[in-house]
Amino acid sequence: MESSITLPFWIFVLLVLTAVLLILDRILLPGFRWYLRRRVNRVIEEVNTRLDIEIRPFQLTRRQALIDQLVFDDRVTEAIKEYAREHAMPKEVVQAKVLRYANEIAPSFNAYVYFRFGYWLAKSIGRMLYRVRVGFYDDEGLKKISPDASVVFVMNHRSNLDYILVSFLVAEKTALSYAVGEWARIWPLQTLVKSMGAFFVRRNSRNALYRRVLERYVNLATRAGVCQAVFLEGGLTRDGKLREPKQGFLDYMLRDYHADIDRDVVFVPVGINYDRVIEDMTLVRKLDPAAGKRSFWFVLKTTGRFFVKTLFMNRDKRWLRFGYASVNFGNPISMRRYSEKNNFDLSQMDQARRYEQVQRLSHRLMQEIANVIPVLPVAMMSEIVLEHQSEWLSELDLKAAASIRITQLQEKGAPIDMAPNALEGVLSAALVMLEGRGFIEIEENLLRAKPESLDILKYYANSISHWYASP
Numbered sequence: 001m002e003s004s005i006t007l008p009f010w011i012f013v014l015l016v017l018t019a020v021l022l023i024l025d026r027i028l029l030p031g032f033r034w035y036l037r038r039r040v041n042r043v044i045e046e047v048n049t050r051l052d053i054e055i056r057p058f059q060l061t062r063r064q065a066l067i068d069q070l071v072f073d074d075r076v077t078e079a080i081k082e083y084a085r086e087h088a089m090p091k092e093v094v095q096a097k098v099l100r101y102a103n104e105i106a107p108s109f110n111a112y113v114y115f116r117f118g119y120w121l122a123k124s125i126g127r128m129l130y131r132v133r134v135g136f137y138d139d140e141g142l143k144k145i146s147p148d149a150s151v152v153f154v155m156n157h158r159s160n161l162d163y164i165l166v167s168f169l170v171a172e173k174t175a176l177s178y179a180v181g182e183w184a185r186i187w188p189l190q191t192l193v194k195s196m197g198a199f200f201v202r203r204n205s206r207n208a209l210y211r212r213v214l215e216r217y218v219n220l221a222t223r224a225g226v227c228q229a230v231f232l233e234g235g236l237t238r239d240g241k242l243r244e245p246k247q248g249f250l251d252y253m254l255r256d257y258h259a260d261i262d263r264d265v266v267f268v269p270v271g272i273n274y275d276r277v278i279e280d281m282t283l284v285r286k287l288d289p290a291a292g293k294r295s296f297w298f299v300l301k302t303t304g305r306f307f308v309k310t311l312f313m314n315r316d317k318r319w320l321r322f323g324y325a326s327v328n329f330g331n332p333i334s335m336r337r338y339s340e341k342n343n344f345d346l347s348q349m350d351q352a353r354r355y356e357q358v359q360r361l362s363h364r365l366m367q368e369i370a371n372v373i374p375v376l377p378v379a380m381m382s383e384i385v386l387e388h389q390s391e392w393l394s395e396l397d398l399k400a401a402a403s404i405r406i407t408q409l410q411e412k413g414a415p416i417d418m419a420p421n422a423l424e425g426v427l428s429a430a431l432v433m434l435e436g437r438g439f440i441e442i443e444e445n446l447l448r449a450k451p452e453s454l455d456i457l458k459y460y461a462n463s464i465s466h467w468y469a470s471p
Contacts (some may be wrong), residue, residue: 052142053151053174055111058224059197063108069220070102070213071095079212094209101213107177109197114175118196122168125161129310129318130274130325133374133417134169141332142173145266149334150225152253154365155270156242156373157231158463159277161325166229166270167196169327174227179218179249181235203234218252225263228253229270232366238283240462242370245362247355254358257346259339267365269330271373271415273463275323275433278306284455323433326374328415333368370466375409375416377430383461385440385449392446399427414467 007015070076076098084094126132145151151174155166167176178198185200193200199217202210221228234246253265277283285291310318338361339345346354384401393401403423410416418426431447434440439453449457 052145053147053149053227055175056225056227058221058226059109059175059177060111063106066106066217067099067102070106070217071098073216073220076213076216079209083209097209098213101210102217105199105201105214105217107197107199108194109175109177110195111175113192113195114197115171119168119171122164122171126165126168126325128315129161129278129322131319131323132165132169133324133326134328142268142329145332146264148225149264149266150222150253151227151266151268151332152222153227153229153268153270154232154369155229156272156369157233157236158240158272158274159236159279161274161278162231162272163198163229165272165325165327176229177221177226178229179231215252215255218249219255222253222265223262232362232369236279236283238286240459241465242366242373245366247358247362250362251355251358254335254346255354257335257339259336259345265335267333267335269333269365269368269372271328271330271369271371272326273374273376273379274325275376275378275430276321276437277459280456280459284459287455320429320432321436323378323429324374324376326376326417328372328374330368330372333365371413372415373463373466375406375414375464375467377418377426378433379460379463380405381427381430381434382439382457383464385434385447386454386457386461389449389454392443392448394446395428395431398431398447399424402427409464409467412467414464 080091080094080098083089084091087094153166153170153176155162163178163180167178170176175197178196179201180193180198181201181203190200201214205211218228230249232245232250233243234248235243237243257265282294310321313321342357344357346357349357380402381398384398384405388398388401406416406418406423431440434457435442435447439450439457440447441450
């Protein structure tokens with residue numbers, strides 16, 4: 001028996017689309033997910049054999065599980081009840097807020113993206129722009145850190161490239177988890193940042209409910225041994241000087257810390273400096289209260305022009321234009337030994353006393369960071385040019401003054417990685433950079449700082465100014 005059925009064309013299209021979706025959902029997507037999981041697991045097995053600090057199970061937990069853990073955390077639940085009572089809101093509405101916060105904060109770490117794509121990207125960008133140097137590296141001290149410890153790299157914040165530079169340099173040691181500001185919450189950067197293990201933070205939020213969710217995530221990650229990177233200053237320096245340390249993240253990490261039973265928390269001071277910070281003009285401009293805000297299109301146009309110009313420049317010219325980017329790693333500080341030496345137990349303290357101890361620790365860490373910030377040629381020459389800003393001096397006079405200053409700083413123990421036989425060439429290159437950017441003027445082979453460039457010269461000189469302020 002043969003018969004035919006006639007269907008409207010739109011129903012036929014609908015049936016075809018439904019069939020394609022079913023094939024994707026039941027056959028193709030499961031196979032693709034299996035293939036990706038297999039590749040990711042292979043990467044995890046490979047990198048864990050060479051990493052000093054292995055990827056923690058917490059980092060490999062499914063993102064939805066992390067979100068649920070945050071939403072139903074005991075302390076978050078208490079905060080939900082309190083917030084609902086204070087604002088006369090149903091608990092369900094408050095819980096929806098918490099769910100939104102948890103979704104915003106929780107990362108979705110992907111080992112394949114981190115070690116295959118992220119490492120390549122960070123290495124390419126870092127080496128494309130700068131001569132990257134690790135000046136001081138306490139390898140023995142880092143090797144003594146227990147593999148079970150929670151390692152926290154604490155560092156100064158000079159540029160948004162800090163994330164890229166440090167991640168690239170410690171990729172052979174561990175996978176870092178960063179707190180990233182809201183500037184990166186744009187598609188597709190947001191997805192990439194989260195897959196690299198970073199989590200977003202509303203830095204100036206006064207919302208107690210949000211702060212509680214953030215606190216619990218940081219505390220849980222620290223207790224789980226996740227290796228983290230923290231900018232103690234809380235934001236980019238605008239005048240080049242080290243800012244006062246913030247205590248918030250340290251307090252989140254160490255809240256209820258039991259030195260006897262919890263895993264050790266080890267802080268590794270990191271000092272970062274650049275011969276050229278790509279955001280320097282923007283940062284210094286923010287110091288002027290009369291300066292108007294740049295429009296979005298101006299920023300986009302300027303960024304695009306900078307990117308294209310840099311991309312098509314050969315490597316030697318880029319390195320001459322951007323100079324050195326240097327990172328120093330200081331001596332690790334064990335929280336367990338620190339608390340024993342200073343005879344305190346954070347878990348037994350009330351909030352005021354605990355915060356006082358955390359504040360002391362933050363200043364100690366900031367001093368350790370200051371001690372390892374690299375002294376770079378442009379910072380040195382900026383300081384010398386500023387010191388003689390009202391005088392016309394020859395290049396030889398400026399380099400002679402810089403040589404004397406380098407000797408003085410070395411006697412103080414400043415981290416200077418300039419070989420004596422290469423010193424003249426390095427200082428000459430620094431002067432060329434300052435001249436090329438229009439910060440100094442030349443007349444009859446004599447040099448002097450341009451009056452309109454004093455602020456930007458101070459910005460670079462201030463990166464090493466703490467060596468003159470300290471005894």
